[in-house]
Amino acid sequence: IFHPMSGWLRLVTLAALLCSLPTADGGKVLVFPVEGSHWVNMKVLIQELYSRGHHITVIRPKTSIFIKAESPHYQSISLDDGNEFDANFMNYFTTRMLQLRREFHTSTAAYFKAGEELMTMMHHAHKPVVDKMQEIFEDAKLMQLFQEAKYDVVLTDPCFGGGVLLAHRLGLPLVFNVRWTILEDGHHTVAPSPLSYVPIPGVKLTDKMTFWQRVLNVLIALMVRNNHMTIKESYYTPFVHRHFGPDVHYDELVQAADVWLMRTDFTFEFPRPTMPNVVYMGGFQCKPSKPLPQHLEDFVQSSAEHGVIIMSLGTLVGTLPEDIAEHVAATFAQLPQKVIWRHTGKRPSTLGNNTLLLDWLPQNDLLGHPKTRVFVAHGGTNGLQEAIYHGVPIVGLPLMFDQDDNLFRMRVRGIAKVLEIGTLNKDNFLEAVKAVLYEPSYRENVQQLSRLHRDQPMKPLDRAMFWIEFVMRHKGAAHLRTNSYKMSWIQYHSIDVIALLLMSVMMMSLICILTVKCLWCKVFGERKAKLD
Template identity: 85%
Template sequence: MAALLCSLLSADGGKVLVFPADGSHWVNMKVLIQELHSRGHNITVIKPKTSGYIKAESHQYQSITLDVVPGFDVNEMNNFATKMMQLLREFHISGLAYIKAGDEFMKMVDNIHKAVVDKMQKIFEDAKLMQFFQEAEYDVLLTDPCFGGGVLLAHRLGLPLVFNVRWTILEDGHYTVAPSPLSYVPIVGSELTDKMSFWQRVKNVFFSLMVLYNRNMIKEPHYTPFVHRHFGPDVHYDELVQAADIWLMRTDFTFEFPRPTMPNIVYMGGFQCKPSKVLPQDLKDFVQSSAEHGVIIMSLGTLVGNLPEDIAEDVAAAFAQLPQKVIWRHTGKRPSTLGNNTLLVDWLPQNDLLGHPKTRLFVAHGGTNGLQEAIYHGVPIVGLPLVFDQRDNLFRMRAKGVARVLDIGTLNKDNFLEVLKVVLYEPSYRKNIQELSRLHRDQPMKPLDRAMFWIEFVMRHKGAAHLKTNSYKMSWIQYHCIDVITLLLASVTLMSLICILTVKCLWCKVFGGKKNNPK
């Protein structure tokens, strides 16, 4: 560790401490790290002892491996995804399956956040480690606030804080930092747009209360006692999150519905997207053999390499009836219904395939990274949402007319084939996604360059205090001016009462006196 400290202190450029989230979140964090490294900055990554994604050694960053930082167990997450798929399929038989799926998700999230806080306690108690962090004199801490470890460490070290964000604890980052009127800002998961009827607004409020309840169920027992212990009894966890200097938001308004934002929110949707490269020769030959029919790409992300066998059989049978060639990332048993037009692969260069001119359709699970690549390259989507925010992501794409969505619980050969044909042969889907692609690309600055500018801005100026609102320091009563409204109502009431009493008094004096003086 001493050798690492010496190398940090002697390095040129800014010093960036990265506290990442593992899994797919690391995939896009790594893009920022690579670009920061190319610009001459010195990067240190806090790495879990066991990680399915983050490597201990890299020429782009140095790592500090801590066994107290939660890692990402690939097998465990695969098992969770499989279990959730089974429950979603049962949902169409029994409504209890939906409740069970939600319960399983909340249990997993609760356990993860409990582990984060417990392990951060050990970090804070390690005097040598904390001294090491202090003496390294980092310029900024870059973290993903879906878990709170990076937020807590940044405030303990007194470092400027930059978020690579889509989620805070169980909610879209916008709801944590920006005004979000429920009349036209749909809650994630509600499957509503920004144009709501009365009953849709009722639904939106209900979802808002549900998210607030779930969030407090995680935050209060775990983060609140920790923050009070280390930062003071009057400090709340939300204040630490809302005090971040810059929020690099992994989305933009080709994906989001129009909504209020804040000056320290920087939109970098599609920052990981780039022009496609030449395909490996075997894939190149397979794609070229598709002739005028083109190619369909299917990938369900990093968590799900294979579907249940019966679903895989139906998917393969549907693909076999199409003239298009299909490249399908599938690591499970080879389906017996697989057609000659379908190539199974363990891995595929998704960005390069989506950018190929022969690609006609993307069958996807609805992860943000994949959808942004589809928007960037202008490829329409058939969605098979599985877990987390995927259903809501795909709903947004469906609302914009660029996708059709099929529930995994009802999927069979016939309805899957029907949806594939609709998106392949109805021109509006390709037209709409290509228009989104043009809108996304028509920017004065590339999203990744914009992200780099603001990270370096924070390093140059030791933060971005002038962009942060003080609203997070206000109570709920102050924020909504309840105290002001109460004063005004009390004042109006008092003035009205005085006027009424005055008029009554004058009335009695003028007309009451006449009655007492008979002619």
């Protein structure tokens, strides 16, 4: 028998289901991402935007390893080429950097060679991006498709310039998911960065520098600026002049972005000046841990009171050179803890029964497990922020890119021991792991940092969503942008004003001197004449 209340119950249930579905009036977001670990955190933003009812289109190269063509969260436009992440070249680059790092302690030349290899890699990466943008701009059908889609905003990572160029060509508001622009920290592109107390990433300096450290900071800043200019002038400047006019500069297009979502915060950064359109979302990808798969949970629980050590070297490095892997495995075998190690290479002969090798591991869920004691990491931003979020101390093995600088920041905060891969052996690795395991200060410091990071009025991911949607609602955020990027270097630093004031002071001083001289001559000249 049909009961009247059951009809109402069905209607209420249907209404609840409809409310839970993405709304039809969501905005349209065009995403131009970057490969590798950059895609890992861009995907977090995409999934959250989708859950809020927005329609997302992702531009991806057909050869992409990480960015899938099919997804429930976005539609994709696959391009024939333009992949800044060439898998074969990146494998070569990674291997080469590991080789050079092993020579750092014996050869100063290895440092310079590593710098050369990095610049070669950057040229290799930026050129196909600009070449692909040339093809896109000349493809009338594709550009018409972009125009007719009527996107509300472009979301991109300015580590490479493709999204910046496309957004300005389409005349769309622009939001950055950013830590780096071309070879420099995003802050140094958009915000005042006094070199007296803002260290250049990679120099391993804090915000408290001695005189000679400030000298070093300035010299490295000039070198970084030169490398930035080399890449920009080689690829982006000719493209911008061709398509946007001879008076337009690439840096202007970057600095004209509406909002900069910075993948960092001040538990990670040293205090420094910032700008109104810079929004900090450090740790936005972090979340409470989920239950582990049963086989992993059983392994973790078997550690009893000793707990678990997690080791992962990030997206690009699944294995270490065999001799180093042997040292690492031998060290783990001497510990009472259980170890879960993401390792895709040859099984080390010194591997102990306490160590589980995996091709992939649920890093966030393992870091959030109450039995996790130490995280052995390469120093990627994502992993370090997850370690801070969950309050897990770190043993760092930096390999390339910004990892040395990231781990240096963790070391000066007292939450990490850092080893150089070239000098690693089972003795110093064991010493470092035991120090982080058994010296209480490491865990106390990281848990304090975790409390600071979590104590915010708004979750970082919610903050990011608010500002993306803000830009969509208001068709940009021009009121938050400074016009300083339109000024020349002389105007920005008021060199012309200082020069005018100095000349004015000099002219007034000269006039005063001449006036006094004239009066002196007149008064004392007349008196002398009378005496004569």
